[in-house]
Amino acid sequence: MPYITATDGTSLHVKDMGAGKPVVLIHGWPLTGDMWEKQTLALVEAGYRVITYDRRGFGQSGHPINCYDYDTLADDLAVILEQLDLWDATLVGFSMGGGEVARYLSRHGRSRISKTVLLSSVVPFLLKTSDNPKGVDISVFDGIKQKIRQDRFGFLKDFIPDFYGVSMIHHPVSQGVLDWTFLLATMASPMATLDCVDAWGTTDFRPDLQAFTIPTLVIHGTADSAVPAGIAGEKAAAAIPGSTWISYDGAPHGLFMTHAERVNEDLLRFLATP
Numbered sequence: 001m002p003y004i005t006a007t008d009g010t011s012l013h014v015k016d017m018g019a020g021k022p023v024v025l026i027h028g029w030p031l032t033g034d035m036w037e038k039q040t041l042a043l044v045e046a047g048y049r050v051i052t053y054d055r056r057g058f059g060q061s062g063h064p065i066n067c068y069d070y071d072t073l074a075d076d077l078a079v080i081l082e083q084l085d086l087w088d089a090t091l092v093g094f095s096m097g098g099g100e101v102a103r104y105l106s107r108h109g110r111s112r113i114s115k116t117v118l119l120s121s122v123v124p125f126l127l128k129t130s131d132n133p134k135g136v137d138i139s140v141f142d143g144i145k146q147k148i149r150q151d152r153f154g155f156l157k158d159f160i161p162d163f164y165g166v167s168m169i170h171h172p173v174s175q176g177v178l179d180w181t182f183l184l185a186t187m188a189s190p191m192a193t194l195d196c197v198d199a200w201g202t203t204d205f206r207p208d209l210q211a212f213t214i215p216t217l218v219i220h221g222t223a224d225s226a227v228p229a230g231i232a233g234e235k236a237a238a239a240i241p242g243s244t245w246i247s248y249d250g251a252p253h254g255l256f257m258t259h260a261e262r263v264n265e266d267l268l269r270f271l272a273t274p
Contacts, residue, residue, distance in 0.1 A: 004083045006076045013060035014053040018044035022086045024051045028095030029200055030185045030193050032059030038260035046268055053080055057192025068195040070203050074103035081112050092117040096200040105211035117217045120253050122227055123236045124205045134231050141201040145194055156185045165252030172258040209239045216243040217270045221251025
């Protein structure tokens with residue numbers, strides 16, 4: 001079943017691999033479900049059933065011109081869980097994908113879900129407001145959108161090295177990984193690339209946090225320049241009762257690749273915990 005149809009008719013490209021307890025991996029912006037290559041291999045080899053999918057507007061899923069709000073995205077996730085008849089599943093959300101985890105729980109409940117993981121996640125709220133004074137100013141998100149409109153491909157070429165913490169003296173990933181990531185990102189529609197900046201940049205998930213009533217693992221890198229841990233992961237972990245907080249010293253945003261072995265070890269350990 002490579003495609004599942006969302007409630008509005010949008011086709012969602014899904015990969016369902018392995019057998020065992022299901023783990024649903026939800027990708028970040030502006031990538032596809034294929035970003036989870038390292039985690040998929042480790043989880044399948046450990047005996048889990050792994051489901052990845054391309055968010056609407058990205059990868060091989062349908063590219064509608066609008067409908068990129070988190071209610072719609074959470075409903076897409078719900079359709080996938082229902083169509084694949086998944087129960088006792090773990091949801092793992094990276095970056096923007098953490099928002100789907102939060103909104104799914106508050107909108108659809110926890111009956112199908114046993115655990116959740118927030119990895120470099122945007123939860124609970126990135127935007128600077130009067131009651132979130134340490135957040136990111138709206139001008140930053142407006143600037144990102146302006147660069148995308150001017151030259152989406154040039155923006156991605158500049159964005160991806162920072163995503164992985166690449167510098168003149170620090171090369172945590174190969175040129176091959178940078179090229180592969182660029183190709184994944186270019187598969188997104190320009191409309192989705194733009195609209196999802198508003199979605200992950202300005203959506204307030206603080207009201208959704210009360211829905212996290214199941215075991216939750218929160219992992220974030222201290223050198224994450226895209227989604228700083230101090231306004232995201234640390235706050236999410238503090239607000240979710242009983243959550244497990246793991247900070248990766250010096251890790252950038254794209255730690256699913258730069259710190260893949262450690263991420264896999266922590267993920268497998270958490271999944272194995274009763």
